[in-house]
Amino acid sequence: MSQLIQRLSDETINNLYPPTAFPIEVRHFLADWIETQRWDDFVLDQVEQEGQARALLDQIISMLQSIAQQNVNVVVKMKLMQISRTMTVFQQQTLQFAVMVRDILRKERVLLNTHTQIPNPPQFQQYESRESSFPNMQDVDHLVLKVLEVQDIRQKMHQLQEELNWERQNYEGLQGGTHTLMHTLFTSSLSLYIVRCEQLLGVNGKLRQELMLIVEPIPDLQERLRQLLQVLIQSSLVVDKQPPQVIKTQSKFSTTVRYLLGEKIAPGKPVVLKAQIINELQARNLGSVPGDNVGELINNTAILEHNTSSKSTCATFRNMSIKKIKRADRKGSESVTEEKFALLFSAEITITGCDTPYRIQMISLPVVVIVHGSQDNNALATIMWDCAFSEPDRVPFVVPERVPWRMMYSTLNSKFIAEVQTQHNLDHYNQHFLAQKIFDKPDFADDFSNMMVSWAQFNKEVLPGRPFTFWQWFEGVMELTKKHLKIYWSEGLIFGFIGKQHLHLILKDRPNGTFLLRFSDSEIGGITIAYVSATESKKSRISSPSPREILRSVALVTASGTSIT
Template sequence: MALWEQITCQLQYLPTQTLNELYPDTFPLDIRHYLANWIEEQAWENFDVDNMDQEPQARRLLDKMVLMLQELAAHNPNVVEKVKLQHISRNLSVFQPQPMQLVRTVRDILRKERHLLGQCMPNFPPYQPMLAGPPAANGTPHPSREEGNTDVDNLVLKVLEIQNCRQTLHQLQEELNWEKQETESVSGPNELDPQHPDQVTRKSRIQQLEYNYSVCAKKRVQLLQEALCALEQCQSCLIHRIKSWRWEQHRATIGLHFDENLGPLQTWCEQLLGVNGNLRQELMLVKRDHGGAEQFHTLQDSLDGLLQTLIQSSLVVDKQPPQVIKTQSKFSTTVRYLLGEKMAPGKPVLLKAQIITEAQARNLGQQGVIPNENVGELLNSTAILEHNTSSKSTCATFRNMSIRKIKRADRKGSESVTEEKFALLFTTEITITGCESPYGIQTITLPVVVIVHGSQEINAMATVIWDCAFSEPNRIPFVVPERVPWKQMCDALSSKFMSEVQTRRGLDRYNLHFLAQKIFDQPDISEDFSNMPVSWAQFNKEVLPGRNFTFWQWFEGVMELTKKCLKDYWSEGLIFGFIGKQHLHVILQNKPNGTFLLRFSDSEIGGITIAYVGPSDNGGRKIQNIQPFTKKDLDSAGLGDRIRDINCITHVYPDLPKNDVFNKFFTVPSPPHPDGYLPFKLTTVVNPPTNPSGDDMDMETLEKFFW
């Protein structure tokens, strides 16, 4: 009823002609007044007034309107108002032959009211019809996308209704006091003379005012309850969105999209805090006017609980610390308070950080218990929440944190220190303007793994990747599954690969099939691995058959090499990448000598090899694999130059001349040095195989001098 409440404030300033144009004789102002709430709830804009198929729905709306007016007349104690309502309900029969005309009339009235308010109140929102489907069979619209008043704007309008209702009550009370005073001044202490027309009229007027006051008072309480329900729903949506933001931040570790902008969430938090304050003020005034009924105490408790939840949920880790932290090394992190502009001025708010174990994080989530035991010594573990006027953000930035030492938990079985997860916990007390007492608030970071040596970093990152890729939202800290379907692993590997290499080219089905064959040790299986479970042990605890490294260690080495030396080659599709030798033989067996492709080494961490078709001892063809190039090799001479130098390879698979494909990667010869030194270059030469059964051929680099 927000629109009608606004309109009633402007009616007294409108000329009679404008009022007559706004509310025609067929739809008088009284209908708009008595049925205001119901009228604004209907989807008048969804009607096509020229579509006669919708006439039955329009007729049902007309019948409903007549019935509601008759019910109002039956329950109204004022005889004059009763007769008037009955007369109006009968006059609506003018729309019976053409019910669509009623729809057109009401729709035009609502549009004109909006236009009128737009002129009188420039900040009033323009008319926006309800986002609903066609009218249902009972004449009411299908639920809209904003059903439940989860939209903040609708919630603000709901609060405005309560405030307008309070103002109306105040006006009614003043009129009632005046009428009673006038009555007493005329009649004195004696009873009213029932034969005196003026006194009868005044008595009727008092009864009407008392009735209107009673209805408005009930409406005020009802609106307050409705606003509280709407606030609960809207805040629930906000808390869910904050959790979703944290979840997206978590998943960004494996390269998934993450919008880190907290501005909209901060605005949302501030709006709900303002609504909560307005409702608490209105509730206080209701209790003053109507006494301390039990229902008001319940409403007060609900508002207090919502306020506490909002204040405590508004502390978030804006910039996470590294998820693998080496002791004695510096790192930074930033914590942001979304209600920072609402903090009470005065004493600075100091945020304290401490490192906690997985068990302590679990107790914090389930019981809200701040751990007393320190499991690690943090350097520079305090920071002040400071407001930045340009960005309108309130943050505490820990710039030079360091973990001096860490206390490990007792490990079970084969558990490694790189599988142990910790987190940083941030705590403080904060006072919000308008609130009497401070609130204790806290938040924790994503899980981190603490290492003491750089050699532990790859295994620690495996723990982080598994946690980010396969943990469930709203989990108990920091529970992860022991096994996941291979198709889920595929998504994580491809996403992480693209993110790490900074490329748009992911892993195709051939790459992923080879990775499945490798991790499951089934090189001859061509079936679909999608639903086969892969375990944490297969990912990074058990070494691959015949190797001294795990699957993750090998895969991470490939990513590192591609990121540092092969990004452009990979992005342009020049590297086949992950391919098994069985598949390799299938696609190269009928190709002419000199055909080659680039694949990641199966036997060496961080290596890329050239597989090509060459002559065999018996005059046929044989697939050869050149000794893998590592980052060290490619730092001395790039992959393009090495491909150019190797004479036994001529066409990249399927049949493209290598000089055409790799030409832009060739190094231009250096000009003579001005100091007289002669330039030289490194040339790659492939030695003929000395072991016909070996897969990898030796490669050596010669220095050729130009005299």
């Protein structure tokens, strides 16, 4: 570290060690300890690392105070005590502090590697004829920090794009009722990305020009800038309008792809994008040689067109359809509706100011391909699980096999209110009943929140004594409510999700004629009316006729007079 400091300019040192956040005194006095810690392990969105980050911050503050007390130099003592007090502000942002230290150490390594490739000034000042062949050390430091800044911005942009994809994926799978709002947010976010991409392209171009002015080339920096440029150009292709996530063969659909650097495309030959369908294995190996063609797409090409009024550059694929699909060998009990595919969009593009064309590509969200309408229900379950529980920046298309019940319930509630188009959420009684049903624990009275529910429990294993899965039953309830009972559910007239034991507790001691509407346990898409009636001995009894019998013979009337038969 000391060797590096001697070679850096004052400006570079201040940029590297921010005086108000991580002063150079901290790096100097705690050098050995800092270099033995595992800073590279910290990631900003890994909240479980906050405890470890807090421990490191507390140690730094404690060691600074200890060194200050032992130091005989009053000026140094006061300075270190002031720094230790200042650093306590990070106690509410411990993870951000750890990531900051991680980035500083990474920049140190880059600067150190750069300086080892360039002779020290005293060594080449002896050769006046060669002085002009070496760059000014301050310029090199400044250039290195700029490259690192570009890297940081690109990484943050990539992370934001992954988070946006994840949010949009959740929206398309669950939040159908907020289409206009989410579309507005997505469009405004893309506008921000367009500006950032153009800024990054400009910075990259300026840095490459600065490197060209340096007589002695710096291969590492040139290669890093080339890689950053390639990643930027390739990452600027995004799927603006996703294809349907459940696609039936021979059915027509459309999708739109946008290029964020559209105004920087070199004029001349139009850019033609091609779409092809790929399986999960191919999605994981996009950089390798393409494998077998797993499907045939109709109308799979589109021209990238620039709209000057909206400043958008898009290619819209209209009337696409999947003519045929080739499925992979299935493992064990895996069904065809669990197999995920994706659309791969690719093109060759040339950017103004760049000598060579670039191959760009982007994949859509996962899709399930079906051949018959009867497969739609199970395919939707696959997509719903993927939308709700996949992580940003995952390996395509990995999802957890088990999730906490609290996440499962939140997903079911979101899906229910979006599908039925109601503001009446499932309540805690409904939540408990659904948990009892999916876990097959009708007598369990404790909290289910942290219990893990598996994909098999959701839509592979049939419910005990029933010929259908939990999801098939729940989806049937949504269809019934959406088509026939929306008003009653929204007005709170249907209890719906309730077990028989709870039902008897509620109706117990109620007057004759009191009734309660609950969704049928035994039939998909059925409703049961439990009511209190008098027996021959004039005692009350609770009856639950079959759902089909009730729906065919009894009219349900709301307070407003609306009825359903």
